[in-house]
Amino acid sequence: MSDVRVHNFTISLDGFATGAGQAPDAPFGHAGERLHEWMFATRFWHQMRGGRGGSVGADNAFAAMHGPGIGAEIMGAGKFGPPGWQDDPGYKGAWGANPPFHTPVFVLTHRPRPSVEMEGGTTFHFLDASPAEALSQARAAAGGRDVRLGGGPSVIRDFLTEGLVDHMHVVQVPILLGRGVRLWDGLESLEEAYQIEAVSTPSGVTHLTFTAKNR
Amino acid sequence: MSDVRVHNFTISLDGFATGAGQAPDAPFGHAGERLHEWMFATRFWHQMRGGRGGSVGADNAFAAMHGPGIGAEIMGAGKFGPPGWQDDPGYKGAWGANPPFHTPVFVLTHRPRPSVEMEGGTTFHFLDASPAEALSQARAAAGGRDVRLGGGPSVIRDFLTEGLVDHMHVVQVPILLGRGVRLWDGLESLEEAYQIEAVSTPSGVTHLTFTAKNR
Ligand SMILES: NC(=O)c1ccc[n+]([C@@H]2O[C@H](COP(=O)([O-])OP(=O)(O)OC[C@H]3O[C@@H](n4cnc5c(N)ncnc54)[C@H](OP(=O)(O)O)[C@@H]3O)[C@@H](O)[C@H]2O)c1
Ligand SMILES: NC(=O)c1ccc[n+]([C@@H]2O[C@H](COP(=O)([O-])OP(=O)(O)OC[C@H]3O[C@@H](n4cnc5c(N)ncnc54)[C@H](OP(=O)(O)O)[C@@H]3O)[C@@H](O)[C@H]2O)c1
Numbered sequence A, B: 001m002s003d004v005r006v007h008n009f010t011i012s013l014d015g016f017a018t019g020a021g022q023a024p025d026a027p028f029g030h031a032g033e034r035l036h037e038w039m040f041a042t043r044f045w046h047q048m049r050g051g052r053g054g055s056v057g058a059d060n061a062f063a064a065m066h067g068p069g070i071g072a073e074i075m076g077a078g079k080f081g082p083p084g085w086q087d088d089p090g091y092k093g094a095w096g097a098n099p100p101f102h103t104p105v106f107v108l109t110h111r112p113r114p115s116v117e118m119e120g121g122t123t124f125h126f127l128d129a130s131p132a133e134a135l136s137q138a139r140a141a142a143g144g145r146d147v148r149l150g151g152g153p154s155v156i157r158d159f160l161t162e163g164l165v166d167h168m169h170v171v172q173v174p175i176l177l178g179r180g181v182r183l184w185d186g187l188e189s190l191e192e193a194y195q196i197e198a199v200s201t202p203s204g205v206t207h208l209t210f211t212a213k214n215r
Helices: A043-048 A058-066 A131-142 A155-159 B034-040 B043-048 B060-066 B131-142 B153-163
Strands: A004-012 A016-020 A070-076 A104-107 A121-125 A144-151 A167-171 A193-199 A206-212 B004-010 B014-020 B070-076 B104-108 B125-126 B146-151 B167-173 B194-200 B206-212
Touching: A004 A058, A004 A155, A004 B104, A016 A155, A058 A206, A058 B194, A070 A131, A070 A155, A070 B104, A131 A144, A131 A155, A144 B125, A155 B206, A206 B043, B004 B034, B004 B060, B004 B153, B014 B153, B014 B194, B034 B043, B034 B060, B034 B167, B043 B060, B043 B070, B060 B206, B070 B131, B070 B153, B131 B146, B131 B153, B146 B153
Parallel strands: A004 A144, A004 A167, A070 A104, A070 A144, A104 A121, B004 B146, B004 B167, B070 B104, B070 B146, B104 B125
Antiparallel strands: A004 A016, A167 A206, A193 A206, A193 B194, B004 B014, B167 B206, B194 B206
Protein backbone atom coordinates (compact mmCIF):
# COMPACT_ATOMS: atom_id res chain seq x y z
CA MET A 1 0.00 0.00 0.00
CA SER A 2 1.20 3.48 -0.81
CA ASP A 3 2.21 5.91 1.95
CA VAL A 4 0.64 9.15 3.12
CA ARG A 5 3.38 11.75 3.47
CA VAL A 6 3.66 15.27 4.81
CA HIS A 7 6.61 17.39 3.58
CA ASN A 8 8.08 20.79 4.36
CA PHE A 9 5.28 21.59 6.77
CA THR A 10 6.56 24.59 8.65
CA ILE A 11 5.66 25.91 12.08
CA SER A 12 6.88 28.62 14.42
CA LEU A 13 8.48 27.85 17.78
CA ASP A 14 5.07 28.32 19.33
CA GLY A 15 3.53 25.84 16.91
CA PHE A 16 1.65 28.04 14.44
CA ALA A 17 1.54 26.87 10.80
CA THR A 18 0.02 30.12 9.66
CA GLY A 19 -0.38 33.56 11.16
CA ALA A 20 -3.69 35.31 11.79
CA GLY A 21 -5.49 37.30 9.09
CA GLN A 22 -5.19 35.19 5.94
CA ALA A 23 -6.09 37.16 2.81
CA PRO A 24 -5.50 36.97 -0.97
CA ASP A 25 -2.24 38.90 -0.69
CA ALA A 26 -1.28 37.28 2.64
CA PRO A 27 -1.77 33.49 2.46
CA PHE A 28 0.02 33.11 5.82
CA GLY A 29 -1.56 36.15 7.46
CA HIS A 30 0.70 38.26 9.65
CA ALA A 31 3.45 35.61 9.34
CA GLY A 32 4.20 36.92 5.85
CA GLU A 33 7.04 34.91 4.29
CA ARG A 34 8.87 34.35 7.56
CA LEU A 35 7.84 30.70 7.91
CA HIS A 36 9.32 29.64 4.60
CA GLU A 37 12.53 31.63 4.21
CA TRP A 38 14.51 28.44 5.00
CA MET A 39 12.92 26.86 1.90
CA PHE A 40 13.30 29.84 -0.43
CA ALA A 41 17.07 29.56 0.10
CA THR A 42 17.25 25.97 -1.19
CA ARG A 43 18.13 24.64 -4.64
CA PHE A 44 14.83 22.71 -4.49
CA TRP A 45 12.90 25.97 -4.44
CA HIS A 46 14.99 27.70 -7.10
CA GLN A 47 14.52 24.73 -9.43
CA MET A 48 10.78 24.58 -8.82
CA ARG A 49 10.61 28.19 -9.95
CA GLY A 50 12.61 27.32 -13.05
CA GLY A 51 15.80 29.02 -11.85
CA ARG A 52 19.30 27.99 -10.79
CA GLY A 53 21.27 28.36 -7.58
CA GLY A 54 20.22 27.83 -3.99
CA SER A 55 21.77 25.88 -1.12
CA VAL A 56 22.43 22.15 -1.38
CA GLY A 57 22.83 21.39 2.33
CA ALA A 58 20.58 19.63 4.80
CA ASP A 59 17.61 21.99 4.32
CA ASN A 60 17.66 21.24 0.61
CA ALA A 61 17.94 17.48 1.15
CA PHE A 62 14.80 17.54 3.28
CA ALA A 63 12.95 19.95 0.97
CA ALA A 64 13.64 17.86 -2.11
CA MET A 65 11.79 14.85 -0.65
CA HIS A 66 8.58 16.73 -1.51
CA GLY A 67 8.14 15.51 -5.07
CA PRO A 68 9.53 12.04 -5.78
CA GLY A 69 7.08 9.16 -5.60
CA ILE A 70 3.98 11.31 -5.16
CA GLY A 71 0.90 10.53 -7.26
CA ALA A 72 -1.71 12.82 -5.68
CA GLU A 73 -2.13 15.53 -3.06
CA ILE A 74 -4.88 16.13 -0.51
CA MET A 75 -5.26 19.66 0.87
CA GLY A 76 -7.76 21.66 2.92
CA ALA A 77 -9.95 24.51 1.72
CA GLY A 78 -7.78 26.87 3.80
CA LYS A 79 -4.68 26.01 1.78
CA PHE A 80 -6.50 26.17 -1.57
CA GLY A 81 -7.45 29.80 -1.14
CA PRO A 82 -8.17 32.72 1.14
CA PRO A 83 -11.36 32.88 3.24
CA GLY A 84 -14.32 33.31 0.89
CA TRP A 85 -12.82 31.71 -2.25
CA GLN A 86 -15.89 29.47 -2.42
CA ASP A 87 -17.97 32.52 -3.33
CA ASP A 88 -15.96 33.04 -6.55
CA PRO A 89 -16.99 30.38 -9.11
CA GLY A 90 -13.95 31.20 -11.27
CA TYR A 91 -11.35 30.80 -8.51
CA LYS A 92 -8.65 28.30 -9.47
CA GLY A 93 -6.29 28.26 -6.48
CA ALA A 94 -3.40 30.37 -5.31
CA TRP A 95 -0.76 29.09 -7.74
CA GLY A 96 -1.55 30.54 -11.18
CA ALA A 97 -2.17 28.63 -14.42
CA ASN A 98 0.55 25.99 -13.86
CA PRO A 99 0.44 24.93 -10.19
CA PRO A 100 3.46 23.15 -8.69
CA PHE A 101 1.65 19.84 -8.04
CA HIS A 102 1.55 18.14 -11.47
CA THR A 103 -0.80 15.43 -10.15
CA PRO A 104 -4.46 15.20 -9.17
CA VAL A 105 -5.12 17.37 -6.10
CA PHE A 106 -8.09 16.68 -3.83
CA VAL A 107 -9.36 19.80 -2.05
CA LEU A 108 -11.47 19.06 1.03
CA THR A 109 -14.34 21.54 1.27
CA HIS A 110 -17.88 21.60 2.51
CA ARG A 111 -18.80 23.46 -0.72
CA PRO A 112 -17.52 21.22 -3.53
CA ARG A 113 -17.60 22.27 -7.21
CA PRO A 114 -16.71 20.65 -10.56
CA SER A 115 -13.12 19.59 -11.13
CA VAL A 116 -10.72 22.02 -12.81
CA GLU A 117 -7.89 20.91 -15.10
CA MET A 118 -4.86 23.18 -14.99
CA GLU A 119 -1.65 23.27 -17.04
CA GLY A 120 1.24 20.96 -16.19
CA GLY A 121 -0.74 17.93 -15.07
CA THR A 122 -2.52 19.38 -12.04
CA THR A 123 -6.26 18.74 -11.77
CA PHE A 124 -8.17 20.08 -8.79
CA HIS A 125 -10.98 17.87 -7.48
CA PHE A 126 -13.27 19.11 -4.72
CA LEU A 127 -14.49 16.69 -2.06
CA ASP A 128 -16.85 16.84 0.88
CA ALA A 129 -15.73 13.59 2.46
CA SER A 130 -14.13 12.09 5.57
CA PRO A 131 -10.33 11.83 5.68
CA ALA A 132 -10.50 8.07 5.04
CA GLU A 133 -12.84 8.50 2.06
CA ALA A 134 -10.74 11.31 0.61
CA LEU A 135 -7.65 9.16 1.01
CA SER A 136 -9.15 6.22 -0.79
CA GLN A 137 -10.05 8.45 -3.76
CA ALA A 138 -6.59 10.02 -3.75
CA ARG A 139 -4.95 6.59 -3.59
CA ALA A 140 -6.96 5.40 -6.57
CA ALA A 141 -5.91 8.49 -8.53
CA ALA A 142 -2.26 8.14 -7.48
CA GLY A 143 -1.87 4.87 -9.38
CA GLY A 144 0.20 3.09 -6.75
CA ARG A 145 2.32 6.10 -5.86
CA ASP A 146 2.21 7.92 -2.51
CA VAL A 147 -0.28 10.55 -1.44
CA ARG A 148 1.04 13.85 -0.14
CA LEU A 149 -0.97 15.55 2.56
CA GLY A 150 -0.37 19.21 1.81
CA GLY A 151 -1.98 20.93 4.81
CA GLY A 152 -3.09 23.25 6.24
CA PRO A 153 -2.75 22.46 9.92
CA SER A 154 -6.44 21.61 10.46
CA VAL A 155 -6.40 18.91 7.81
CA ILE A 156 -3.08 17.47 8.98
CA ARG A 157 -4.41 17.30 12.54
CA ASP A 158 -7.53 15.47 11.33
CA PHE A 159 -5.49 12.89 9.41
CA LEU A 160 -3.08 12.40 12.34
CA THR A 161 -6.03 11.86 14.68
CA GLU A 162 -7.36 9.15 12.37
CA GLY A 163 -3.93 7.47 12.25
CA LEU A 164 -3.68 7.98 8.48
CA VAL A 165 -0.21 9.60 8.23
CA ASP A 166 2.82 7.39 7.55
CA HIS A 167 5.64 9.95 7.30
CA MET A 168 5.64 13.56 8.42
CA HIS A 169 8.34 16.18 8.01
CA VAL A 170 7.82 19.29 10.15
CA VAL A 171 10.19 22.26 10.05
CA GLN A 172 10.36 24.43 13.13
CA VAL A 173 11.48 28.02 12.58
CA PRO A 174 12.78 30.10 15.51
CA ILE A 175 10.12 32.80 15.42
CA LEU A 176 7.13 33.31 17.72
CA LEU A 177 3.94 34.12 15.83
CA GLY A 178 1.69 34.36 18.88
CA ARG A 179 -1.52 33.89 16.86
CA GLY A 180 -2.82 31.91 13.92
CA VAL A 181 -3.61 28.20 13.54
CA ARG A 182 -1.64 25.71 15.65
CA LEU A 183 -0.51 22.32 14.37
CA TRP A 184 -0.21 20.47 17.69
CA ASP A 185 -3.58 21.07 19.35
CA GLY A 186 -5.34 17.94 20.58
CA LEU A 187 -2.56 15.52 19.66
CA GLU A 188 -1.56 14.34 23.14
CA SER A 189 0.72 11.25 23.08
CA LEU A 190 1.24 11.37 19.30
CA GLU A 191 4.83 10.26 19.97
CA GLU A 192 3.60 6.79 20.92
CA ALA A 193 2.70 6.09 17.29
CA TYR A 194 5.87 7.53 15.70
CA GLN A 195 9.60 7.30 15.78
CA ILE A 196 10.68 10.95 15.95
CA GLU A 197 14.03 12.40 14.88
CA ALA A 198 15.17 16.00 15.27
CA VAL A 199 17.96 17.68 13.30
CA SER A 200 18.86 21.34 13.61
CA THR A 201 20.66 22.88 10.65
CA PRO A 202 22.98 25.89 10.28
CA SER A 203 20.12 28.02 8.91
CA GLY A 204 18.61 27.87 12.40
CA VAL A 205 15.60 25.65 11.70
CA THR A 206 14.95 22.22 13.19
CA HIS A 207 13.68 19.39 11.02
CA LEU A 208 11.43 16.95 12.86
CA THR A 209 10.59 13.70 11.12
CA PHE A 210 7.84 11.33 12.21
CA THR A 211 7.95 7.74 10.96
CA ALA A 212 4.87 5.67 11.82
CA LYS A 213 5.81 2.67 13.98
CA ASN A 214 3.12 0.50 12.40
CA ARG A 215 4.56 0.65 8.86
CA MET B 1 25.63 44.23 35.86
CA SER B 2 24.98 40.56 36.50
CA ASP B 3 22.90 38.46 34.09
CA VAL B 4 19.50 36.83 34.49
CA ARG B 5 19.73 33.26 33.21
CA VAL B 6 17.31 30.42 32.55
CA HIS B 7 18.76 26.89 32.40
CA ASN B 8 17.49 23.42 31.55
CA PHE B 9 13.96 24.66 31.14
CA THR B 10 12.20 21.81 29.42
CA ILE B 11 9.09 21.80 27.23
CA SER B 12 7.23 19.30 25.10
CA LEU B 13 6.94 19.65 21.32
CA ASP B 14 3.60 21.35 21.88
CA GLY B 15 5.19 23.82 24.29
CA PHE B 16 4.06 22.60 27.71
CA ALA B 17 6.53 23.01 30.61
CA THR B 18 4.36 20.96 32.93
CA GLY B 19 1.46 18.60 32.47
CA ALA B 20 -2.00 19.04 33.96
CA GLY B 21 -2.87 17.90 37.48
CA GLN B 22 0.12 18.97 39.59
CA ALA B 23 0.10 17.28 43.02
CA PRO B 24 2.57 16.51 45.86
CA ASP B 25 3.55 13.19 44.25
CA ALA B 26 3.30 14.58 40.68
CA PRO B 27 5.12 17.92 40.44
CA PHE B 28 4.76 17.83 36.63
CA GLY B 29 1.22 16.47 36.61
CA HIS B 30 0.42 13.88 33.95
CA ALA B 31 3.82 14.53 32.32
CA GLY B 32 5.44 12.45 35.08
CA GLU B 33 9.22 12.31 34.55
CA ARG B 34 9.02 12.33 30.77
CA LEU B 35 10.11 15.95 30.40
CA HIS B 36 13.40 15.47 32.21
CA GLU B 37 14.65 12.04 31.19
CA TRP B 38 17.25 13.74 28.95
CA MET B 39 18.70 15.38 32.11
CA PHE B 40 18.56 12.32 34.35
CA ALA B 41 20.92 10.61 31.89
CA THR B 42 23.65 13.26 32.26
CA ARG B 43 26.75 13.32 34.45
CA PHE B 44 25.54 16.70 35.73
CA TRP B 45 22.46 15.05 37.25
CA HIS B 46 24.32 12.05 38.67
CA GLN B 47 26.83 14.35 40.36
CA MET B 48 24.13 16.60 41.76
CA ARG B 49 22.64 13.53 43.42
CA GLY B 50 26.06 12.65 44.84
CA GLY B 51 26.64 9.74 42.46
CA ARG B 52 28.92 8.91 39.56
CA GLY B 53 28.37 8.05 35.90
CA GLY B 54 26.08 9.65 33.36
CA SER B 55 26.65 10.92 29.82
CA VAL B 56 29.22 13.61 29.06
CA GLY B 57 27.95 14.64 25.61
CA ALA B 58 26.12 17.73 24.45
CA ASP B 59 23.15 17.29 26.79
CA ASN B 60 25.53 17.25 29.74
CA ALA B 61 27.44 20.30 28.52
CA PHE B 62 24.23 22.30 28.39
CA ALA B 63 22.92 20.90 31.70
CA ALA B 64 26.12 21.75 33.56
CA MET B 65 25.74 25.47 32.78
CA HIS B 66 23.07 25.51 35.49
CA GLY B 67 25.31 26.13 38.50
CA PRO B 68 28.46 28.14 37.76
CA GLY B 69 28.32 31.87 38.42
CA ILE B 70 24.87 31.85 40.02
CA GLY B 71 24.36 33.80 43.26
CA ALA B 72 20.58 33.59 43.70
CA GLU B 73 17.47 32.02 42.18
CA ILE B 74 13.99 33.42 41.60
CA MET B 75 11.13 30.97 41.25
CA GLY B 76 7.33 31.01 41.19
CA ALA B 77 4.95 29.64 43.81
CA GLY B 78 4.03 26.87 41.34
CA LYS B 79 7.60 25.56 41.24
CA PHE B 80 8.07 25.85 45.02
CA GLY B 81 5.27 23.43 45.77
CA PRO B 82 1.99 21.80 44.76
CA PRO B 83 -1.30 23.74 44.67
CA GLY B 84 -2.25 24.57 48.29
CA TRP B 85 1.24 24.56 49.85
CA GLN B 86 0.52 28.05 51.18
CA ASP B 87 -2.02 26.51 53.57
CA ASP B 88 0.71 24.47 55.30
CA PRO B 89 2.79 26.79 57.51
CA GLY B 90 5.51 24.11 57.89
CA TYR B 91 5.99 23.48 54.16
CA LYS B 92 9.63 23.92 53.12
CA GLY B 93 9.65 23.19 49.38
CA ALA B 94 9.79 20.08 47.26
CA TRP B 95 13.51 19.30 47.68
CA GLY B 96 14.01 17.93 51.24
CA ALA B 97 16.32 19.31 53.93
CA ASN B 98 19.25 20.12 51.60
CA PRO B 99 17.83 21.66 48.41
CA PRO B 100 20.00 21.77 45.27
CA PHE B 101 20.24 25.57 45.12
CA HIS B 102 22.90 26.45 47.76
CA THR B 103 22.10 30.18 47.41
CA PRO B 104 19.30 32.52 48.46
CA VAL B 105 16.09 31.60 46.61
CA PHE B 106 13.31 34.15 46.14
CA VAL B 107 9.85 32.58 45.86
CA LEU B 108 7.25 34.83 44.24
CA THR B 109 3.90 34.37 45.97
CA HIS B 110 0.86 36.44 46.79
CA ARG B 111 0.93 34.87 50.26
CA PRO B 112 4.46 35.54 51.56
CA ARG B 113 5.77 34.10 54.85
CA PRO B 114 8.97 34.41 56.93
CA SER B 115 12.24 33.25 55.36
CA VAL B 116 13.39 29.66 55.96
CA GLU B 117 17.04 28.67 56.20
CA MET B 118 17.77 25.17 54.89
CA GLU B 119 20.92 23.01 54.95
CA GLY B 120 23.64 23.52 52.36
CA GLY B 121 23.37 27.27 51.93
CA THR B 122 19.83 27.54 50.55
CA THR B 123 17.55 30.13 52.17
CA PHE B 124 14.01 30.56 50.91
CA HIS B 125 12.67 34.12 50.91
CA PHE B 126 9.04 34.80 50.00
CA LEU B 127 8.14 37.90 48.00
CA ASP B 128 4.97 39.54 46.81
CA ALA B 129 6.63 41.90 44.34
CA SER B 130 6.88 42.79 40.65
CA PRO B 131 9.46 40.96 38.52
CA ALA B 132 11.72 44.05 38.52
CA GLU B 133 11.50 44.45 42.31
CA ALA B 134 12.13 40.76 42.90
CA LEU B 135 15.12 40.94 40.57
CA SER B 136 16.64 43.88 42.37
CA GLN B 137 16.40 42.02 45.70
CA ALA B 138 17.83 38.84 44.16
CA ARG B 139 20.68 40.80 42.55
CA ALA B 140 21.56 42.39 45.90
CA ALA B 141 21.60 38.94 47.52
CA ALA B 142 23.66 37.43 44.68
CA GLY B 143 26.69 39.59 45.50
CA GLY B 144 27.63 40.40 41.92
CA ARG B 145 26.95 36.94 40.58
CA ASP B 146 24.15 36.06 38.15
CA VAL B 147 20.51 35.40 39.01
CA ARG B 148 18.94 32.19 37.81
CA LEU B 149 15.29 32.32 36.89
CA GLY B 150 14.11 28.84 37.86
CA GLY B 151 10.56 28.77 36.47
CA GLY B 152 7.81 27.70 36.21
CA PRO B 153 6.53 28.80 32.85
CA SER B 154 4.27 31.60 34.18
CA VAL B 155 7.14 33.35 35.92
CA ILE B 156 9.49 32.94 32.95
CA ARG B 157 6.85 34.40 30.65
CA ASP B 158 6.40 37.39 32.98
CA PHE B 159 10.15 38.11 33.07
CA LEU B 160 10.46 37.72 29.28
CA THR B 161 7.59 40.14 28.78
CA GLU B 162 9.39 42.69 30.95
CA GLY B 163 12.61 42.22 28.98
CA LEU B 164 14.48 41.01 32.07
CA VAL B 165 16.02 37.77 30.75
CA ASP B 166 19.58 37.84 29.35
CA HIS B 167 20.20 34.18 28.53
CA MET B 168 17.67 31.39 28.19
CA HIS B 169 18.24 27.69 27.57
CA VAL B 170 15.10 25.77 26.61
CA VAL B 171 15.12 22.03 25.96
CA GLN B 172 12.44 20.66 23.66
CA VAL B 173 11.54 17.01 24.14
CA PRO B 174 9.75 15.07 21.36
CA ILE B 175 6.57 14.28 23.27
CA LEU B 176 3.13 15.87 23.00
CA LEU B 177 1.57 16.59 26.38
CA GLY B 178 -1.64 18.13 25.03
CA ARG B 179 -2.46 19.91 28.33
CA GLY B 180 -0.72 21.73 31.14
CA VAL B 181 0.97 25.15 31.25
CA ARG B 182 2.51 26.50 28.03
CA LEU B 183 5.74 28.48 27.92
CA TRP B 184 5.23 30.41 24.68
CA ASP B 185 1.80 32.00 25.15
CA GLY B 186 1.68 35.74 24.54
CA LEU B 187 5.30 36.08 23.43
CA GLU B 188 4.78 37.12 19.80
CA SER B 189 7.98 38.42 18.13
CA LEU B 190 10.23 37.40 21.04
CA GLU B 191 12.86 36.49 18.42
CA GLU B 192 13.41 40.17 17.67
CA ALA B 193 15.11 40.63 21.05
CA TYR B 194 17.25 37.48 20.96
CA GLN B 195 19.79 35.65 18.92
CA ILE B 196 18.44 32.09 18.85
CA GLU B 197 20.44 28.91 18.24
CA ALA B 198 19.05 25.39 17.92
CA VAL B 199 21.01 22.16 18.40
CA SER B 200 19.47 18.71 18.28
CA THR B 201 21.39 15.98 20.08
CA PRO B 202 21.50 12.19 19.68
CA SER B 203 19.19 11.73 22.69
CA GLY B 204 16.44 13.25 20.54
CA VAL B 205 16.01 16.59 22.32
CA THR B 206 16.63 20.03 20.83
CA HIS B 207 18.47 22.67 22.83
CA LEU B 208 17.32 26.21 22.05
CA THR B 209 19.43 29.06 23.38
CA PHE B 210 18.34 32.68 23.51
CA THR B 211 20.98 35.37 23.88
CA ALA B 212 19.63 38.88 24.41
CA LYS B 213 20.72 41.21 21.61
CA ASN B 214 20.95 44.21 23.93
CA ARG B 215 23.68 42.69 26.15
N1 LIG C 1 3.08 26.09 7.31
C1 LIG C 1 2.93 25.35 6.23
O1 LIG C 1 3.85 24.66 5.82
C2 LIG C 1 1.59 25.37 5.52
C3 LIG C 1 1.26 24.40 4.57
C4 LIG C 1 0.03 24.47 3.98
C5 LIG C 1 -0.85 25.49 4.28
N2 LIG C 1 -0.49 26.41 5.20
C6 LIG C 1 -1.39 27.51 5.58
O2 LIG C 1 -2.40 26.95 6.40
C7 LIG C 1 -3.56 27.80 6.30
C8 LIG C 1 -4.76 26.93 6.11
O3 LIG C 1 -4.83 26.01 7.18
P1 LIG C 1 -6.18 25.82 7.99
O4 LIG C 1 -5.88 24.88 9.09
O5 LIG C 1 -6.77 27.14 8.29
O6 LIG C 1 -7.14 25.15 6.88
P2 LIG C 1 -6.96 23.80 6.03
O7 LIG C 1 -6.47 22.70 6.90
O8 LIG C 1 -6.22 24.08 4.77
O9 LIG C 1 -8.47 23.57 5.60
C9 LIG C 1 -9.48 23.37 6.57
C10 LIG C 1 -10.80 23.53 5.83
O10 LIG C 1 -10.93 22.52 4.84
C11 LIG C 1 -12.29 22.09 4.77
N3 LIG C 1 -12.31 20.70 5.23
C12 LIG C 1 -11.41 20.08 6.02
N4 LIG C 1 -11.75 18.81 6.23
C13 LIG C 1 -12.88 18.61 5.54
C14 LIG C 1 -13.71 17.48 5.34
N5 LIG C 1 -13.42 16.28 5.90
N6 LIG C 1 -14.82 17.61 4.56
C15 LIG C 1 -15.11 18.80 4.00
N7 LIG C 1 -14.36 19.92 4.14
C16 LIG C 1 -13.26 19.81 4.90
C17 LIG C 1 -13.06 22.99 5.69
O11 LIG C 1 -13.35 24.18 4.94
P3 LIG C 1 -14.83 24.66 4.48
O12 LIG C 1 -15.79 24.23 5.57
O13 LIG C 1 -14.65 26.16 4.36
O14 LIG C 1 -15.11 24.04 3.17
C18 LIG C 1 -12.01 23.36 6.72
O15 LIG C 1 -12.30 24.57 7.38
C19 LIG C 1 -3.30 28.78 5.18
O16 LIG C 1 -2.91 30.01 5.75
C20 LIG C 1 -2.13 28.17 4.45
O17 LIG C 1 -1.34 29.17 3.81
C21 LIG C 1 0.70 26.36 5.85
N1 LIG D 1 9.78 22.23 32.63
C1 LIG D 1 10.65 22.75 33.49
O1 LIG D 1 11.84 22.76 33.23
C2 LIG D 1 10.13 23.33 34.77
C3 LIG D 1 10.94 24.14 35.57
C4 LIG D 1 10.40 24.67 36.74
C5 LIG D 1 9.10 24.34 37.11
N2 LIG D 1 8.35 23.54 36.30
C6 LIG D 1 6.97 23.17 36.64
O2 LIG D 1 6.17 24.32 36.40
C7 LIG D 1 5.00 24.24 37.20
C8 LIG D 1 4.78 25.59 37.85
O3 LIG D 1 4.67 26.56 36.85
P1 LIG D 1 3.47 27.59 36.85
O4 LIG D 1 3.60 28.37 35.61
O5 LIG D 1 2.21 26.84 37.12
O6 LIG D 1 3.77 28.47 38.16
P2 LIG D 1 5.06 29.34 38.55
O7 LIG D 1 5.52 30.12 37.37
O8 LIG D 1 6.05 28.50 39.25
O9 LIG D 1 4.41 30.28 39.64
C9 LIG D 1 3.34 31.14 39.33
C10 LIG D 1 2.75 31.58 40.64
O10 LIG D 1 3.72 32.33 41.38
C11 LIG D 1 3.11 33.40 42.06
N3 LIG D 1 3.60 34.64 41.47
C12 LIG D 1 4.13 34.80 40.22
N4 LIG D 1 4.49 36.08 40.02
C13 LIG D 1 4.20 36.73 41.15
C14 LIG D 1 4.37 38.09 41.57
N5 LIG D 1 4.90 39.01 40.73
N6 LIG D 1 3.97 38.43 42.80
C15 LIG D 1 3.42 37.50 43.63
N7 LIG D 1 3.26 36.22 43.31
C16 LIG D 1 3.64 35.84 42.07
C17 LIG D 1 1.63 33.23 41.85
O11 LIG D 1 1.19 32.28 42.85
P3 LIG D 1 0.21 32.59 44.08
O12 LIG D 1 -0.77 33.66 43.60
O13 LIG D 1 -0.42 31.25 44.35
O14 LIG D 1 1.04 33.05 45.21
C18 LIG D 1 1.59 32.53 40.51
O15 LIG D 1 0.41 31.79 40.32
C19 LIG D 1 5.24 23.10 38.19
O16 LIG D 1 4.53 21.99 37.70
C20 LIG D 1 6.72 22.85 38.08
O17 LIG D 1 7.02 21.49 38.37
C21 LIG D 1 8.84 23.06 35.13
